[in-house]
Amino acid sequence: VTEPANVLVVDDDAVNRTLLSHILRQEGHSVLLAVSGSEAMEVLEAEPVDLVLLDIRMPGLDGLAVCRRIREDPRTQMLPVVMVTAEGPQEKLTALEAGADDFVLKPFDRAELCARVRSLLRIKRFHDTINAQSVELAAQATELAAWNASLERRVAAQVAELEGLGRLRRFLSAPVADLVVDSGGEQLLEPHRRHLAVVFADLRGFTAFSETAEPEELIDVLRDFHNALGSVLSRAQATVGYFAGDGVMAFFNDPLPCPDPEARAVGSALAIREAMAAPVERWRSHNLGLGLGIGVAAGYATLAMVGFEGRFDYTALGTVVNTASRLCAAAAPGQILANGRVVAALAGRVETESVGEVELRGLHRPVPVHQIVAASDELMFAMRGGETSGAGR
Amino acid sequence: MTDPDDSRSAASRTSPAREAVDALLETCGEAAIVATLIDTFLAEGPLLVARAARAVQGGDAPEARIAAHTLKSHGMTFGAPELARVAAELERLARDGALGGAARGLVGELAAEYERARDALHELREELAGRR
Numbered sequence: 001v002t003e004p005a006n007v008l009v010v011d012d013d014a015v016n017r018t019l020l021s022h023i024l025r026q027e028g029h030s031v032l033l034a035v036s037g038s039e040a041m042e043v044l045e046a047e048p049v050d051l052v053l054l055d056i057r058m059p060g061l062d063g064l065a066v067c068r069r070i071r072e073d074p075r076t077q078m079l080p081v082v083m084v085t086a087e088g089p090q091e092k093l094t095a096l097e098a099g100a101d102d103f104v105l106k107p108f109d110r111a112e113l114c115a116r117v118r119s120l121l122r123i124k125r126f127h128d129t130i131n132a133q134s135v136e137l138a139a140q141a142t143e144l145a146a147w148n149a150s151l152e153r154r155v156a157a158q159v160a161e162l163e164g165l166g167r168l169r170r171f172l173s174a175p176v177a178d179l180v181v182d183s184g185g186e187q188l189l190e191p192h193r194r195h196l197a198v199v200f201a202d203l204r205g206f207t208a209f210s211e212t213a214e215p216e217e218l219i220d221v222l223r224d225f226h227n228a229l230g231s232v233l234s235r236a237q238a239t240v241g242y243f244a245g246d247g248v249m250a251f252f253n254d255p256l257p258c259p260d261p262e263a264r265a266v267g268s269a270l271a272i273r274e275a276m277a278a279p280v281e282r283w284r285s286h287n288l289g290l291g292l293g294i295g296v297a298a299g300y301a302t303l304a305m306v307g308f309e310g311r312f313d314y315t316a317l318g319t320v321v322n323t324a325s326r327l328c329a330a331a332a333p334g335q336i337l338a339n340g341r342v343v344a345a346l347a348g349r350v351e352t353e354s355v356g357e358v359e360l361r362g363l364h365r366p367v368p369v370h371q372i373v374a375a376s377d378e379l380m381f382a383m384r385g386g387e388t389s390g391a392g393r
Numbered sequence: 394m395t396d397p398d399d400s401r402s403a404a405s406r407t408s409p410a411r412e413a414v415d416a417l418l419e420t421c422g423e424a425a426i427v428a429t430l431i432d433t434f435l436a437e438g439p440l441l442v443a444r445a446a447r448a449v450q451g452g453d454a455p456e457a458r459i460a461a462h463t464l465k466s467h468g469m470t471f472g473a474p475e476l477a478r479v480a481a482e483l484e485r486l487a488r489d490g491a492l493g494g495a496a497r498g499l500v501g502e503l504a505a506e507y508e509r510a511r512d513a514l515h516e517l518r519e520e521l522a523g524r525r
Binding site: 013018058 | 413416417419420421422423426429430433434437455456459462463465466467469470
């Protein structure tokens, strides 16, 4: 069974047109008729044609010329053309050279004509299928390219987010940085005021030491100090507000609120002192003239990004920061000094000794200052990363 | 119906014209279509002969060639081998541009052969009409 097709019959002879169109219609095809070569070209321009039956000998534009034009036009390059002639086999070569796909002789043998038409239509359908598939493939490629572009945009957005995270990690411990990103990003870093507990830790005698020490010694000292600070502050989920070679300022309760910030601050101070005990002992035995001083204060501060394009830091500003800084400066090597608010918040959980009212530089009146001696196991538990042994003495 | 015993009739049982019409009947499967084909031949034939004659006289070789070509084709289709032969000869002369005395002689033969073919097909055409 042949699938119906649109067949164009081109013949100047009415007898042949009638005969061919009758046979083709009986085969189930739709037949278009043209009485001349030029009319055939018009039909091809206007109608979808699946196959052409083309008489060779016609006045004006003959079948050979029509066939050449069909082959020259990219739209009809693959259109099957069957040449029809009464001339016999000698014209076959001319027809094939003009681009005909096949050849039938007049008078027609119906079975042969139908077989040739069927076979060419099968090839045409195969070709059309391949064409349709390549069009589909091209469409899929376009779609894929669009997906890729959208994927690239999403990756770019994620990279930007990661860069933001990378920036946050510079002054936030990793878990806090993740939390900040997860809980809405950097709007948490907009300027605001909050109650903080602030820790300052600083190497005593570092300036004098650095003037005389060998670079290797200097590096070793800083490495010990930084290792201790890094592990303790990260575990305590501190925000690092300021970091210099020989000193650090960290605070608690911002940008993400945490329970019991004073406990974390004091716990961190004790843990740093504990972690530094061995290096400090080594420095003393080498007479390096180095020691560790720590100040802890609680109070309200303003928090904001400060700095300039390309180098913004998130930090705390205010009296509580100055107080912690001055307490740190006032602390003797190995000493942890705290203000009254810290001690009040930790009543019963820390062992303290009053140092009395101390005049701190930059503050217009003396403040009561306490020395932290030790803290309860419970308070120190988190600071040691889950170890239960010993108080922070 | 013609007398089947008239052996001189071009449409007798064994004539080439009858064989051609039988072949067309087999090809088309419908007598009505074959009748239409014969009608077309009968209508166009005199016009084609006249076109050929006019073209030979006027020295229009392409026109003479096409008219002769179509008559040749009709001769082959409708079982008129002499019509086909004479038309083919004229077509060949016209292709070579030789529209002289030989071509003129062929025009006369062409008219005569067409008339013989016409008579035969006329009878067969009436037979077909009778079959319906």
